[in-house]
Amino acid sequence: MSQFRRVTDQVSVSPQITLADVDEAARQGFKLIVNNRPDGEEPGQPPSSAFQAAAAAAGLAYVHIPVSGGPTPQQVETQRQVIAEADGPVLAFCRSGTRSIVTWSLGEAQSGAHSRDELVQLGREAGYDLSGVLPR
Structure with a gap:
């Protein structure tokens, strides 16, 4: 089972x-x-279509926003929008x-929802170092 790392009450x-x-989600x-x-990033990785079907069977909404390397501005905005419009807590994975x-933190920084320092702290608490990816 994977480790779901809480970042905020929503994400x-x-x-x-x-x-x-x-x-479990x-x-x-x-x-x-x-x-x-x-899809296809690693051998044996389930395809997006399998996750979409599993999510539907579990009564969950599902969105595929594939990011290779760093996220594009469009991916950041799309992720920000789908999370903002979600009917409850969101689990994002890669x-x-x-x-x-x-991707989430860049959207939060651009929208002004959280300050850079808040985002770095939230990332640290979830086990990620965001200090090098968020603009100063």
């Missing part, structure tokens, strides 16, 4: 989840899963969770 991130983790009260991992939290 948690995780390293690669399994299809079984989708049911539903049990924990998540309402939306955001997959930031491109290989390590880093792309997910970076």
Whole structure:
């Protein structure tokens, strides 16, 4: 089972989840899963379509925003919007969770929802160093 790392009451991130983790996410009260991992990035990785089907079966919304390297401005804005419009807590995942939290934090910084210092602290508490990716 993957480790869901709480960032805020609304957002948690995780390293690669399994299809079984989708049911656990539903049990924990998540309402939306955001997959930031491109299909085929690693052998044996379940495709987005399998996560979409598992999310639907568990009663969860699902969005695939594949990020390779650093997120584009469009990916940052799309992720910010889908999280803002979610009906409850969101679980975002990628290989390590880093792309997910970076994409989220850039959107938060650009929207002014959190200061850079707040985001760095939230990242640190979740086990990620955002100090080098957020603008000063």
